[in-house]
Amino acid sequence: MSVSAPRPPDPLTPEHLVDPWPNYEILRDHHPIVWHEPTQSWLISRYEHIRPLLRDQTRWSTEHMQDQLGLALGDAPTMTAMDGKQHSARRSLVSPFLFTGGLDLFTPTIERRAKALLEPVFAREREAVAAGTRERGRLDFVTEFSSVYPVDIMADMMGLPGRDYGLLREWYNAFITFVGNIAGDPVLIERGLKAKQGFGEYILPLIAERRSGDGDDFISRLCRAEVEGDRMDDEDIRSFLALMLLAGGETTDHQLAALLHALVQHPDQLQALADDRSLMDDAMAEGMRYCAIVQFIQRTAREDVDIDGTVVPAGGKITLMLAAGNRDPRRFEDPDRFDIHRTDHATSRAFTGNADHLGFGGGRHVCLGMQLSKREVETALNHLLDNAADLRLADGYRAEHEGFFVRSLTSLDLTYTPR
């Protein structure tokens, strides 16, 4: 470190929540691998370090995940905390339902949920504009849509009765606040533990019931899934469903809002997308780079590892700053520019394990729900663009973010011309 180098910024401060990008630049330029006391880990912020580290499964593990998640999700370990053969076997069991053909079966579900949530808003606003109550249609995209949409899709995929969606949303919110409870608020801990119990009492009898049936829903299919004699028992399925809720709800919710926010701030690109939907994949790929909501993920060293001159001892933790790596100018040209026409990353790979962006992680634990989230995002955006022209940020709207781990917009107030 040179004498004039700025001190390493702390990515767990309120200032960081407001604007993390200058901090990431300081980290990348002056402290690419640096010890961070609050997380008891080394922060790693350059793309060139993060990408290969994610793919080095021999020397890094995710065993710490069970301590972080197990308390809320269930006692059976989920795949996030597994390694080696056990992890591959578990992924092989569930992957077929979340990629290509298996996922196609849930496409009608996704479309149904997008419509069920957005249609009443569009109808309400069309009426208000026609009656002259408002000049333009309004929509708080986060409150009225994205915060509910992916959780409702999960409930639908699981084949739960509509009356229970509210319960699922409640448990989901409790899981999220439990996992994000950096300050250790006892009320949130209590709520998370209650949700764990409530979800277990609700879902275990349902899993038992579906074991004997031939249903087409996600739970029934998990009950029947078998690869080379390996199957999931009821507790495994319960923990996995809770993980899906957590990993798939909050993420798609905020990624969708972040991408739409970037689009409305770039009206020329939004218009280009509205006019030519073949740009949808490019827009989503750029969103996964420019405004990837998962800020960091962690790994634990199985042995002493030398990362570019810094030795992390066996048992030591690293924090891979995905969002910082995604804006690394050593890898992406003019990285703070949102550009759906970008040519320095491949759209065709953006939703695969070989993506150029870091938004889904990488390597063995790369996001299992990337294709599901892609379908959710494109379905929602298409439906929105079909019904709302000239989308803009509402007058007086100011973006506010929360979440150190998953960076999320607290609201997204939009106006538009109803179509």
Ligand code: HEM
């Ligand atoms: C845009 C939305 C999403 C983002 C940004 C996202 C991000 C991520 C990231 C960064 C990881 C890697 C974690 C690590 O390596 O430690 C991950 C893993 C995972 N994601 Fe997603 N995710 C999204 C949507 C979903 C959805 C919809 C599901 C629902 C099934 C899901 C399920 C999972 C699971 C189960 C894992 C763990 C995989 C493993 O450990 O092998 N994700 N996700």
